[in-house]
Amino acid sequence: MFVPYMDPSEEWYYKSYFDSGEYGFGLSTVSLKDFVDCPANAVFLDAYFSTNDGTPAKISNAFCIFENHARNIMWCHTESSIPRKVFTEVRPEVSLVVRMVATVDNYDYIIDWEFKPSGSIKLGIGLTGIIEVKGVAYTHTDQTKENVYGTLLAENTIGVYHDHFLTYYLDLDVDGEDNSFVKKNLETIKVTNPCSPRKSYWTVVSETAKTKFDARTQFGLKKAELVVVNPNKNTNVGNNVGYRLIPGSAAHPLMSYNNYLQIRGDFTNNHVWVTPYNKSEKWVGGLYVDQSHGDDTLAIWSLILWYTIGFHHVPSQEDFPVMPIFGVGFELRPTNFFDSNPVLKTRPPYIVQWRPNCTN
Numbered sequence: 001m002f003v004p005y006m007d008p009s010e011e012w013y014y015k016s017y018f019d020s021g022e023y024g025f026g027l028s029t030v031s032l033k034d035f036v037d038c039p040a041n042a043v044f045l046d047a048y049f050s051t052n053d054g055t056p057a058k059i060s061n062a063f064c065i066f067e068n069h070a071r072n073i074m075w076c077h078t079e080s081s082i083p084r085k086v087f088t089e090v091r092p093e094v095s096l097v098v099r100m101v102a103t104v105d106n107y108d109y110i111i112d113w114e115f116k117p118s119g120s121i122k123l124g125i126g127l128t129g130i131i132e133v134k135g136v137a138y139t140h141t142d143q144t145k146e147n148v149y150g151t152l153l154a155e156n157t158i159g160v161y162h163d164h165f166l167t168y169y170l171d172l173d174v175d176g177e178d179n180s181f182v183k184k185n186l187e188t189i190k191v192t193n194p195c196s197p198r199k200s201y202w203t204v205v206s207e208t209a210k211t212k213f214d215a216r217t218q219f220g221l222k223k224a225e226l227v228v229v230n231p232n233k234n235t236n237v238g239n240n241v242g243y244r245l246i247p248g249s250a251a252h253p254l255m256s257y258n259n260y261l262q263i264r265g266d267f268t269n270n271h272v273w274v275t276p277y278n279k280s281e282k283w284v285g286g287l288y289v290d291q292s293h294g295d296d297t298l299a300i301w302s303l304i305l306w307y308t309i310g311f312h313h314v315p316s317q318e319d320f321p322v323m324p325i326f327g328v329g330f331e332l333r334p335t336n337f338f339d340s341n342p343v344l345k346t347r348p349p350y351i352v353q354w355r356p357n358c359t360n
Contacts, residue, residue, distance in 0.1 A: 026047075026049060026102075027049060028102040028103055028104050029047060029059050029062050029100055029101070029102050030059075030101050030102065030103050030108075031059060031060045031061045031062065032044065032061045032062070032063070032064050032099070032100070032101060033061070034061075037064065037099070037101060038064035038066060038099060039066050041066050041067060042064040042065065042066035042099075043064065043065050043066070044060075044061040044063065044064050044065075045061075045062060045063040045064075045065065046058055046059060046060050046061065046062055047059045047062035047063065062100060063098060063099065063100050064098075064099050064100075065096065065097070065098050065099075066096075066097055066099075067094055067095070067096060067097075068094065068095045068096070068097045068114065069092075069094055070093070070095075071092060072092065072093045073090060073091070073092065073093065074091040074092060074093035074116075074117065074118065074343055074346065075090075075091050075341070075343065075344075076088070076089065076090040076091070077089055089348070090348070091343065091346045091348065092349055093116065093117065094117070095114050095115060095116045095117070095122075096114070096115045097112050097113070097114050097115075098112070098113040098115075099111065099112050099113075103129070106129055106130045106131065106132055107127060107128075107129040107130075107131075108127075108128045108129035109125060109126070109127060109166075110124075110125070110126035110127075110128070110325065111123075111124070111125055111126075112124040112125075112126075112329075117342070117343045117346070118334070118341075118342060118343050119333075119334040119337060119338065119342055120331055120332065120333045120334065121331065121332040122329060122330075122331045122332075123168065123329050123330055123331070123332075124327060124328075124329040125166060125309070125327065125328050125329055126325040126326070126327045127164065127323065127325065127326045127327075127328075128322070128323050128324065128325045128326070129322065129323060130321060130322055130323070131159050131313075131315050131319050131320065131323055132159070132160050132162065133150075133153065133157050133158060133159050133160070133320070134150070134157075134158050134160060135156055135157065135158075136148060136152075136156055136157070136158050137156065138152060138156065138158075139155040139156060140152075149161055150315065151314065151315045151316060151317075153315060153316075153317050153319070153320040154317075154320060157320070159315030159316075159319060159320060160315070161312070161313070161314055161315070162312075162313050163251060163253075163268075163310060163311070163312055163313065164251075164310055164311055164313060165251070165268045165308055165309075165310040166308070166309050166310065167267060167306055167307070167308045167309075168306070168307045168308075168309070168330075169304060169306060170304065170305040170306070170307060170332070171304055171305075172228045172243060172305055172332075174228050174229065174230045174233075174241060174242055174243050174337070175230045175233045175241045175337070176230050176232065176233060178230060178231070178232055179228050179229065179230055180208050180209070180228070180229055180230075180231050181208070181209040181215045181226070181227075181228055181274045181305070182206055182207065182208050182209070182226075182227045182228075182229055182240075182242070183206070183207045183209070183217070183224045183225075183226060183227075184204050184205075184206050184207075184224060184225040184226075184227060185204070185205045185206075185207060185222060185223070185224045186202055186203075186204060186222075186223040186224060186225070187202060187203060187204075187205050188200055188201075188202050189201055189202065189203055204225075209274060212273070212274060212275055212276075215272070215273065215274035216270045216272070216273055216274075217270060217271055217272035218252070218270055218271055219247055219250040219271050220250065220252075225244055225335075226244065226245045226247075226272060227242045227243065227244045227245075227335050228242055228243050228244075228245075228305060229241065229242035229335075230242065235336050235337075235338075235339050236339045237339075239336035240336065241336055241337045242334075242335045242336055242337060243332050243333065243334055243335060243337060244332070244333045244334075244335040245272070245305070245307060245330065245331075245332060246330060246331040246332075246333055247271065247307070247309070247330050248309050248328050248329045248330035249309055249310065249311040249328040250271055250309070250310070251268075251310035251311045251312050253268050267306070267308065268308055268310065270308075271307065271308050271309075272305065272306065272307055272308075273305075273306040274304065274305055274306070275304050275306065276304070278304075307330065309328055309329070309330055311328060
């Protein structure tokens, strides 16, 4: 969802962008180009969608899949506590990436699903394209005499303030379908013993959501880890197997809750929602977002984990006329899912020295 902040006289413009931006990326998918959108080792997949009359339409090269050799470190350690000896172990990370690009009006979104050898799933979103602008009479900031709801990017050109909210529908079946949503609250405990040198410490207090209302979460209110666990499956030492949500950029709505546009977009009021699985509940903004009155959105429904990542965009001159990629993302990380580090026994890379065999 892309929401520009316009002044009240331009509410029609504001509304049209809310309508056009809040839908799935599927129909906005663009064909990817080899060596440009994806690296040389990529494999491409086509995709299909149904037209208005039910005819299947093909999108060539809608996805690309490739191994990412980014020279990132998967794990490492240097042991120097043994006298006169130093041991160093390092393992590079090679991950599998599934990529697509969606062009939603003026913005382009590069969406990566990155599957790591450790079991983590990292979601990356890169924003680029052409930011929304409006014309003004001003050619310099000294001339402005009113709130223009944006940044003067060039002569007679304002880049409007706006938000980006992207909601992920995460159907998590962690080692089976019987899952629970647990908030592991990090709480400070004060030491009452006056003789203790410690005045406080912190601990974890787990809270299992019993209703959909218990699961609603806003980041920044208190420190907590959010975990989906299978209470019927345990590790060898008794912990529930699970996956943890490591959030990314969090944005709270800046519009008042009784604003009509916010009523339709009230799924952004919380960063995390959890609802029972319902086959008909696929779209965070309701089935027909353009005709919604806010009575069929995620906020009205009721184990699906809905996670909304977002940020407020104050345009700068570097974003104009085409915006360099701005990346956000989040991660689903194993939490007691394995009995130990699953990539501990990964072999170190075999270094090959290339010596050109050339003669004059």
